[in-house]
Amino acid sequence: xxxxxxxxxxxxxxxxxxxxxxxxxxxxxxxxxxxxxxxxxxxxxxxxxxxxxxxxxxxxxxxxxxxxxxxxxxxxxxxxxxxxxxxxxxxxxxxxxxxxxxxxxxxxxxxxxxxxxxxxxxxxxxxxxxxxxxxxxxxxxxxxxxxxxxxxxxxxxxxxxxxxxxxxxxxxxxxxxxxxxxxxxxxxxxxxxxxxxxxxxxxxxxxxxxxxxxxxxxxxxxxxxxxxxxxxxxxxxxxxxxxxxxxxxxxxxxxxxxxxxxxxxxxxxxxxxxxxxxxxxxxxxxxxxxxxxxxxxxxxxxxxxxxxxxxxxxxxxxxxxxxxxxxxxxxxxxxxxxxxxxxxxxxxxxxxxxxxxxxxxxxxxxxxxxxxxxxxxxxxxxxxxxxxxxxxxxxxxxxxxxxxxxxxxxxxxxxxxxxxxxxxxxxxxxxxxxxxxxxxxxxxxxxxxxxxxxxxxxxxxxxxxxxxxx
Amino acid sequence: xxxxxxxxxxxxxxxxxxxxxxxxxxxxxxxxxxxxxxxxxxxxxxxxxxxxxxxxxxxxxxxxxxxxxxxxxxxxxxxxxxxxxxxxxxxxxxxxxxxxxxxxxxxxxxxxxxxxxxxxxxxxxxxxxxxxxxxxxxxxxxxxxxxxxxxxxxxxxxxxxxxxxxxxxxxxxxxxxxxxxxxxxxxxxxxxxxxxxxxxxxxxxxxxxxxxxxxxxxxxxxxxxxxxxxxxxxxxxxxxxxxxxxxxxxxxxxxxxxxxxxxxxxxxxxxxxxxxxxxxxxxxxxxxxxxxxxxx
Amino acid sequence: xxxxxxxxxxxxxxxxxxxxxxxxxxxxxxxxxxxxxxxxxxxxxxxxxxxxxxxxxxxxxxxxxxxxxxxxxxxxxxxxxxxxxxxxxxxxxxxxxxxxxxxxxxxxxxxxxxxxxxxxxxxxxxxxxxxxxxx
Numbered sequence: 001x002x003x004x005x006x007x008x009x010x011x012x013x014x015x016x017x018x019x020x021x022x023x024x025x026x027x028x029x030x031x032x033x034x035x036x037x038x039x040x041x042x043x044x045x046x047x048x049x050x051x052x053x054x055x056x057x058x059x060x061x062x063x064x065x066x067x068x069x070x071x072x073x074x075x076x077x078x079x080x081x082x083x084x085x086x087x088x089x090x091x092x093x094x095x096x097x098x099x100x101x102x103x104x105x106x107x108x109x110x111x112x113x114x115x116x117x118x119x120x121x122x123x124x125x126x127x128x129x130x131x132x133x134x135x136x137x138x139x140x141x142x143x144x145x146x147x148x149x150x151x152x153x154x155x156x157x158x159x160x161x162x163x164x165x166x167x168x169x170x171x172x173x174x175x176x177x178x179x180x181x182x183x184x185x186x187x188x189x190x191x192x193x194x195x196x197x198x199x200x201x202x203x204x205x206x207x208x209x210x211x212x213x214x215x216x217x218x219x220x221x222x223x224x225x226x227x228x229x230x231x232x233x234x235x236x237x238x239x240x241x242x243x244x245x246x247x248x249x250x251x252x253x254x255x256x257x258x259x260x261x262x263x264x265x266x267x268x269x270x271x272x273x274x275x276x277x278x279x280x281x282x283x284x285x286x287x288x289x290x291x292x293x294x295x296x297x298x299x300x301x302x303x304x305x306x307x308x309x310x311x312x313x314x315x316x317x318x319x320x321x322x323x324x325x326x327x328x329x330x331x332x333x334x335x336x337x338x339x340x341x342x343x344x345x346x347x348x349x350x351x352x353x354x355x356x357x358x359x360x361x362x363x364x365x366x367x368x369x370x371x372x373x374x375x376x377x378x379x380x381x382x383x384x385x386x387x388x389x390x391x392x393x394x395x396x397x398x399x400x401x402x403x404x405x406x407x408x409x410x411x412x413x414x415x416x417x418x419x420x421x422x423x424x425x426x427x428x429x430x431x432x433x434x435x436x437x438x439x440x441x442x443x444x445x446x447x448x449x450x451x452x453x454x455x456x457x458x459x460x461x462x463x464x465x466x467x468x469x470x
Numbered sequence: 471x472x473x474x475x476x477x478x479x480x481x482x483x484x485x486x487x488x489x490x491x492x493x494x495x496x497x498x499x500x501x502x503x504x505x506x507x508x509x510x511x512x513x514x515x516x517x518x519x520x521x522x523x524x525x526x527x528x529x530x531x532x533x534x535x536x537x538x539x540x541x542x543x544x545x546x547x548x549x550x551x552x553x554x555x556x557x558x559x560x561x562x563x564x565x566x567x568x569x570x571x572x573x574x575x576x577x578x579x580x581x582x583x584x585x586x587x588x589x590x591x592x593x594x595x596x597x598x599x600x601x602x603x604x605x606x607x608x609x610x611x612x613x614x615x616x617x618x619x620x621x622x623x624x625x626x627x628x629x630x631x632x633x634x635x636x637x638x639x640x641x642x643x644x645x646x647x648x649x650x651x652x653x654x655x656x657x658x659x660x661x662x663x664x665x666x667x668x669x670x671x672x673x674x675x676x677x678x679x680x681x682x683x684x685x686x687x688x689x690x691x692x693x694x695x696x697x698x699x700x701x702x703x704x705x706x707x708x709x710x711x712x713x714x715x716x717x718x719x720x721x722x723x724x725x726x727x728x729x730x731x732x733x734x735x736x737x738x739x740x741x742x743x744x745x746x747x748x749x750x751x752x753x754x755x756x757x758x759x760x761x762x763x764x765x766x
Numbered sequence: 767x768x769x770x771x772x773x774x775x776x777x778x779x780x781x782x783x784x785x786x787x788x789x790x791x792x793x794x795x796x797x798x799x800x801x802x803x804x805x806x807x808x809x810x811x812x813x814x815x816x817x818x819x820x821x822x823x824x825x826x827x828x829x830x831x832x833x834x835x836x837x838x839x840x841x842x843x844x845x846x847x848x849x850x851x852x853x854x855x856x857x858x859x860x861x862x863x864x865x866x867x868x869x870x871x872x873x874x875x876x877x878x879x880x881x882x883x884x885x886x887x888x889x890x891x892x893x894x895x896x897x898x899x900x901x
């Protein structure tokens with residue numbers, strides 16, 4: 001018997017690859033999905049990557065079929081550039097308040113022609129490119145480092161939706177009352193500097209939290225330069241440099257002066273496996289992505305040398321070990337077993353002081369470019385969302401599963417599920433699997449509400465407070 | 471501002487010139503250093519063996535003396551101008567505050583009842599936070615214009631950071647900022663917190679020579695013409711070993727190594743003649759003369 | 767010749783003494799090498815600072831008692847400051863020096879000092895040197 005007053009719609013918080021997978025699985029089964037993301041377009045961090053391990057597939061190429069489908073799916077109500085501000089109620093009847101941030105562009109009218117971005121005079125460092133500042137020759141032939149984005153922007157050429165937003169902190173009109181060039185060049189008059197935030201209420205019966213991760217900030221790693229040393233960048237910044245759709249169109253140059261880096265160092269476990277000073281856990285994916293980045297670097301700079309300073313190599317997934325061996329054998333990436341102690345600038349080189357524990361020799365490399373593999377941490381706002389929902393995060397800020405072994409996708413509240421890196425470091429196949437897994441949990445719930453399965457439906461609005469779906 | 475002052479054995483003997491400079495320049499900026507009426511050597515290194523009660527007795531005795539003198543604010547305040555003494559006294563003080571059984575044993579040995587009432591602060595910390603480098607700057611009579619100086623911090627005021635550091639252990643600024651307030655040009659370089667070798671001077675001076683070379687070469691490449699430090703042993707290691715360096719390292723350019731109070735006294739317009747210039751191995755006066763900063 | 771490792775050999779009396787004197791848990795070290803990478807004296811040592819712990823973990827303390835490394839530690843605390851497991855390696859170095867000196871006497875003697883050195887050393891060099899190298 002169908003359960004009355006049961007809302008068979010789902011809210012998915014976060015449109016990274018896990019959230020996208022969950023959304024498509026549920027939408028394709030005929031149910032409605034409300035998919036919310038704080039960025040102007042979907043895809044999360046996977047959207048920033050160059051190629052994925054171990055297949056070296058172009059990340060955007062494999063993602064785009066999914067992101068496009070999410071953008072067009074009749075059963076997916078997509079809120080991008082939005083935040084979930086409040087959630088009330090319980091399983092079967094959650095009431096969600098969503099605030100859409102003002103883009104200052106009327107997306108209903110915008111045709112995504114790109115003229116505004118082209119015209120914008122404000123060249124600024126942008127979050128999507130990890131605030132890289134890259135050397136460009138000025139008209140007089142001097143070298144200056146400048147940001148890679150504009151104050152009115154879309155995230156990338158493959159962005160879905162591909163509609164721009166204005167970064168008010170860097171927009172000359174908002175800061176100084178001048179310019180408005182984007183308005184002048186827009187052929188459809190889509191620019192609206194007066195746009196206000198918009199509020200929406202959605203009612204859903206279940207929630208999937210796919211809030212994702214961030215990288216530990218370089219500022220906290222003082223011995224590695226604290227984020228202040230030129231040509232010392234983090235792993236996602238390296239992905240942007242390597243990416244064919246990145247700020248350098250995949251041409252390998254170092255940010256400070258545009259030189260081709262001939263010696264590149266990767267520093268592993270920066271902030272991970274460090275219970276004394278940073279995060280105690282292993283961030284799982286960095287051994288693999290550094291091997292990958294080193295290989296991609298070698299494919300672009302044939303006479304370059306890659307050095308990876310590691311403690312252990314964790315390559316446990318399918319074809320992962322073979323991939324790392326390829327890096328060593330085919331691309332002659334030199335893996336040096338020893339954690340780096342200090343990184344500093346000397347002239348136009350970046351000195352890396354490390355050690356090879358296997359030979360017992362203190363070593364140093366005068367690198368052209370240094371890539372740091374920082375710890376993965378929970379994305380900003382996870383803790384606040386946990387408080388809002390009465391859920392727990394662990395001491396590091398990761399979502400706490402109902403039970404780590406047998407219920408990794410459930411929380412202590414019925415109807416609220418987890419997927420992706422929000423619970424802790426994991427790779428893309430795991431995130432996608434969890435997305436489908438959480439979708440399965442939700443669909444099973446919906447099926448039971450249709451009278452098709454075991455277990456009694458709960459009264460409208462009640463939250464039993466106990467977890468563990470039967 | 472009044473504070474108890476522990477000179478330490480080095481500033482009382484080979485470093486007497488630095489001590490003279492410290493007292494005079496501190497007084498000139500309103501920091502009244504009241505020497506402890508009773509003091510002994512601090513031990514010159516914090517003992518690292520767990521069962522080290524006897525070695526902690528000496529610094530504990532100094533802290534008792536500071537408590538008795540009672541100079542300071544709400545708590546008796548003790549300062550020193552030797553970073554090693556600061557490190558030993560600070561760590562001893564914390565140890566006594568945190569370890570009750572050991573505290574009883576030490577107290578029974580030194581016949582006291584000390585429980586960590588004194589606050590130990592390095593003199594640079596006082597100058598930065600309690601006096602203020604702006605105040606120091608205002609009292610400068612002869613700005614050290616043109617002096618490109620690399621600040622060398624060594625280890626003892628920075629590590630272990632949780633216990634002793636009042637500055638960023640990876641990128642400290644306090645000595646650089648003091649130099650700037652005196653009108654000099656501090657030169658940044660990556661080895662400002664790299665160890666000089668300390669007591670290795672006694673058994674392995676050739677090792678301290680290499681360590682000093684690493685530091686000095688880095689300072690020189692960054693454009694420094696001089697080094698300034700706040701530890702008499704660092705000053706010795708960086709200065710004394712340059713004698714061999716000029717023979718062994720082609721192209722090595724000697725750098726005078728100043729003690730911070732010498733430069734401070736000079737800049738404040740005080741009589742610098744008694745500031746220990748004769749003890750320098752690399753004569754520290756010619757550079758000052760060239761820059762028109764020598765008043766002696 | 768193989769080094770035979772047994773349950774007794776890896777937790778022998780000397781290992782116990784090192785842990786007792788230093789207050790450090792030798793098995794907490796996962797040999798990342800960051801201490802050795804940052805040690806300012808490692809260039810002059812006959813074994814890396816991290817290898818000192820490794821030999822102790824394997825129970826092979828005799829080798830350490832013969833090493834030059836333990837006498838070259840300057841107690842600069844860089845290792846302790848950066849160790850991801852919070853191990854104070856400088857305490858382990860001091861424990862090893864104590865063990866050697868208990869057996870063989872002081873590593874420095876006043877009689878062998880040269881008058882010109884005594885004249886030029888700052889007091890603290892002399893005192894800390896004797897603190898570290900003499901009983």
